[in-house]
Amino acid sequence: MSILSDPRWSxxxxxxxxxxxxxxxxxxxxxxxxxxxSLPLAILSRHRPVLRAALLGIASVVQTVxxxxxxxxxxxxxxxxxxLSLSWFGVSFSAFGFLPSVLALAxxxxxxxxxxxxxxxxGVDAALLEAAQGVxxxxxxxxxxxxxxxxxxxxxAGIRTAAVWVIGTATLSTPIGQTSLGNYIFAGLxxxxxxxxxxxxxxxxxxxxxVDQLLALIEDGLRLRSRLRIALGAVAIxxxxxxxxxxxxxxxxxxxxxxxxxxxxxxxxxxxxxxRLQAAGLAASSREGLGSNVIFDALAANDIDVYIDYSGxxxxxxxxxxxxxxxxxxxxxxxxxxxAQNITLLGQLGFENAYALxxxxxxAEQLGIRTVADLASRAPAMSVAADYEFFSRPEWxxxxxVYGLSFRAQRQMQPDFMYAAVASGEVDxxxxxxxxxxxxxxxxVVLDDVRHAxxxxxxxxxxxxxxxxxxxxxxxxxxLLGKINIATMREANLRAAGNDATSSPDAVAKWLSEKIGLK
Amino acid sequence: xPAPLISYANVAKTFDDGRVVAVDDVSLDVAEGEFLAIVGxxxxxxxxxxxxxxxxxxxxxxxITVEGEDIGSVDPIGxxxxxGYVFQNGGLFPHIAVAGNIxxxxxxxxxxxxxxxxxxxxxxxxxxxxxxxHRDRLPHxxxxxxxxxxxxARALAARPRIVLMDEPFGALxxxxxxxxxxxxxxLHDKLGLTTxxxxxxxxxxxxxADRIAVMRGGKLLAEGTPAGLSNRGDAYVDELLxxxxxxxxxxxxxxxxxxxx
Numbered sequence: 001m002s003i004l005s006d007p008r009w010s011x012x013x014x015x016x017x018x019x020x021x022x023x024x025x026x027x028x029x030x031x032x033x034x035x036x037x038s039l040p041l042a043i044l045s046r047h048r049p050v051l052r053a054a055l056l057g058i059a060s061v062v063q064t065v066x067x068x069x070x071x072x073x074x075x076x077x078x079x080x081x082x083x084l085s086l087s088w089f090g091v092s093f094s095a096f097g098f099l100p101s102v103l104a105l106a107x108x109x110x111x112x113x114x115x116x117x118x119x120x121x122x123g124v125d126a127a128l129l130e131a132a133q134g135v136x137x138x139x140x141x142x143x144x145x146x147x148x149x150x151x152x153x154x155x156x157a158g159i160r161t162a163a164v165w166v167i168g169t170a171t172l173s174t175p176i177g178q179t180s181l182g183n184y185i186f187a188g189l190x191x192x193x194x195x196x197x198x199x200x201x202x203x204x205x206x207x208x209x210x211v212d213q214l215l216a217l218i219e220d221g222l223r224l225r226s227r228l229r230i231a232l233g234a235v236a237i238x239x240x241x242x243x244x245x246x247x248x249x250x251x252x253x254x255x256x257x258x259x260x261x262x263x264x265x266x267x268x269x270x271x272x273x274x275x276r277l278q279a280a281g282l283a284a285s286s287r288e289g290l291g292s293n294v295i296f297d298a299l300a301a302n303d304i305d306v307y308i309d310y311s312g313x314x315x316x317x318x319x320x321x322x323x324x325x326x327x328x329x330x331x332x333x334x335x336x337x338x339x340a341q342n343i344t345l346l347g348q349l350g351f352e353n354a355y356a357l358x359x360x361x362x363x364a365e366q367l368g369i370r371t372v373a374d375l376a377s378r379a380p381a382m383s384v385a386a387d388y389e390f391f392s393r394p395e396w397x398x399x400x401x402v403y404g405l406s407f408r409a410q411r412q413m414q415p416d417f418m419y420a421a422v423a424s425g426e427v428d429x430x431x432x433x434x435x436x437x438x439x440x441x442x443x444x445v446v447l448d449d450v451r452h453a454x455x456x457x458x459x460x461x462x463x464x465x466x467x468x469x470x471x472x473x474x475x476x477x478x479x480l481l482g483k484i485n486i487a488t489m490r491e492a493n494l495r496a497a498g499n500d501a502t503s504s505p506d507a508v509a510k511w512l513s514e515k516i517g518l519k
Numbered sequence: 520x521p522a523p524l525i526s527y528a529n530v531a532k533t534f535d536d537g538r539v540v541a542v543d544d545v546s547l548d549v550a551e552g553e554f555l556a557i558v559g560x561x562x563x564x565x566x567x568x569x570x571x572x573x574x575x576x577x578x579x580x581x582x583i584t585v586e587g588e589d590i591g592s593v594d595p596i597g598x599x600x601x602x603g604y605v606f607q608n609g610g611l612f613p614h615i616a617v618a619g620n621i622x623x624x625x626x627x628x629x630x631x632x633x634x635x636x637x638x639x640x641x642x643x644x645x646x647x648x649x650x651x652x653h654r655d656r657l658p659h660x661x662x663x664x665x666x667x668x669x670x671x672a673r674a675l676a677a678r679p680r681i682v683l684m685d686e687p688f689g690a691l692x693x694x695x696x697x698x699x700x701x702x703x704x705x706l707h708d709k710l711g712l713t714t715x716x717x718x719x720x721x722x723x724x725x726x727x728a729d730r731i732a733v734m735r736g737g738k739l740l741a742e743g744t745p746a747g748l749s750n751r752g753d754a755y756v757d758e759l760l761x762x763x764x765x766x767x768x769x770x771x772x773x774x775x776x777x778x779x780x
Binding site: 127128130131132133134135136137138141145146149150 | 573596597599600604606607608610611612613614615623624627628673
């Protein structure tokens with residue numbers, strides 16, 4: 001099958017109005033906000049060297065913060081602000097998705113605009129400033145008839161740079177709940193759907209180029225005093241915004257938002273939930289690729305309605321327990337703790353997706369390693385790899401404490417690559433996920449956690465506070481509870497890890513539905 | 520004698536917190552209709568003295584009156600709009616066409632557009648630039664001499680009684696410079712202007728001005744007509760006057776009177 005006739009292209013195209021629309025909305029708003037703040041500040045600071053140095057310093061520091069981190073930081077910040085505003089003024093706002101993305105991206109756009117505006121204004125010949133004064137201009141007239149027009153080419157270069165940066169960086173707003181072209185990239189990366197990754201990159205690049213060229217048209221118009229060019233550019237940008245707003249107006253706000261974290265299983269399960277809801281006649285949409293620290297708060301704040309989490313994750317990460325208790329105790333305690341926050345623990349799906357140390361079966365047999373305890377004496381000569389969060393999670397601390405584990409080297413990598421890495425011997429051990437289909441595919445073995453250093457990780461359905469009494473939702477999801485065993489989930493995950501048309505989360509979710517006897 | 524149109528009385532100006540004395544206790548009157556040249560080397564304070572008159576620079580001490588008013592108590596913006604100013608290299612706004620540059624001060628004064636357009640054409644004639652060919656050009660499309668003609672037209676646009684000129688012909692080639700100097704002197708007489716021109720070139724001052732003021736180290740060293748200055752007995756002033764005189768004599772001897780021999 002040729003790459004262009006791959007049905008995933010048309011699937012990707014189907015998401016385009018939604019993803020592109022959201023992407024344009026968040027980028028344009030952020031850029032407008034960034035300009036509205038940066039331009040006056042730059043103009044204000046042109047005769048104030050201290051303010052100028054401070055502004056450029058702050059903007060430069062912001063620029064050194066990686067885009068993803070900047071976006072992620074705004075979420076807890078706004079969450080705290082929203083809580084404050086609720087307790088002080090009785091009004092709350094959503095700290096999820098749009099708002100933090102706009103604020104972070106606006107901040108990100110400031111450096112090129114500030115720097116180029118300041119440089120452009122400083123570059124205006126002092127003799128011309130004097131001439132402007134000499135012919136009788138007020139400072140304001142001098143600014144608008146002489147300084148800004150002369151600084152314009154440099155300023156526009158800054159604005160264009162900012163626009164390209166914002167549009168590029170907006171792809172990173174997916175993990176904090178803002179739908180964007182990044183949804184293609186995050187989903188594609190997780191499910192090894194390279195068509196999606198490519199599509200997302202191309203769409204973002206095309207959008208950035210288009211906006212850049214339209215701004216260039218406006219710049220030419222301003223420089224050549226051509227009203228036609230200015231009008232064409234402005235109308236094109238305005239119609240881009242309007243066109244992307246239209247699909248959003250038609251969308252029902254009553255639809256259920258199904259959350260998904262950033263890995264394959266989550267994409268499949270959220271597709272499954274969405275299909276169940278749609279089968280029950282309920283409108284549903286996915287909010288995919290959410291960071292695991294963001295998703296729980298988003299549910300608690302009613303920004304999403306339902307998602308799947310794992311008992312051990314909540315136990316250790318969300319509620320900061322460091323002790324490991326038996327499965328039933330953990331579930332019971334979680335239910336109580338969640339109920340206190342009005343979150344409904346609807347039930348378990350029937351499988352566990354725990355962290356586990358995994359190595360190639362043959363190598364394990366050669367070395368006589370069957371349990372984590374057996375591994376401990378060999379570990380100092382071995383290297384271990386895990387996903388980006390594992391080494392800072394309590395499970396890792398627990399493993400090291402309980403078994404005295406200490407590896408020669410530890411590496412972080414993209415979860416989908418680490419199974420291949422351990423199979424090829426590039427690393428010796430990985431911290432894998434027990435429900436991952438790749439364990440069987442690469443003939444790997446899960447080492448027994450004989451001393452229970454890792455808590456149980458039952459997959460469970462959580463409902464947002466506002467959906468607590470929603471019986472339609474409950475009835476639609478009830479048939480899933482207890483139906484998905486570990487073997488089924490592994491097979492589903494393995495299917496989803498494939499790289500063809502039958503491996504899309506939707507297709508796998510359909511297969512899963514049939515497999516567990518649902519229509 | 521009529522009241523002077525511009526009058527400096529004990530004016531002083533320092534820069535860098537008093538470390539640089541630019542103008543040191545200068546008193547000087549410019550009569551209505553007079554063409555005054557201020558001559559001096561770099562750092563003599565001549566440019567500062569000129570800019571004090573339209574408050575591009577504010578004086579530290581002393582009083583300056585223009586048309587009988589103490590300029591310290593008038594709005595500097597309005598003051599500048601009624602005084603023409605010709606800048607060293609034209610000072611034309613590079614992004615604005617010739618007509619826009621010339622009409623800038625009337626526009627700031629709120630003159631209707633059609634009146635400005637008529638005035639621009641009138642001024643182009645006055646500074647001897649072709650209306651059709653030059654009106655819509657941008658400054659970089661003009662020669663140095665044409666740019667300075669536009670600069671003069673701009674200074675005259677709002678019909679000022681006073682024109683201040685900051686080394687207006689310094690950067691031009693000798694022929695253009697000569698022609699432009701003569702043209703401006705003719706305009707000065709025709710329009711009844713009061714002109715203060717700065718130059719470092721004594722020859723230019725002698726040839727154009729009614730009266731010459733010599734500045735050195737921030738002080739007004741001497742002032743008078745070219746003839747009056749020459750028997751003042753000041754060594755520096757004598758040296759300034761002797762150079763053009765010697766040059767004229769040598770040129771007279773070197774050049775045959777009627778073309779090539």
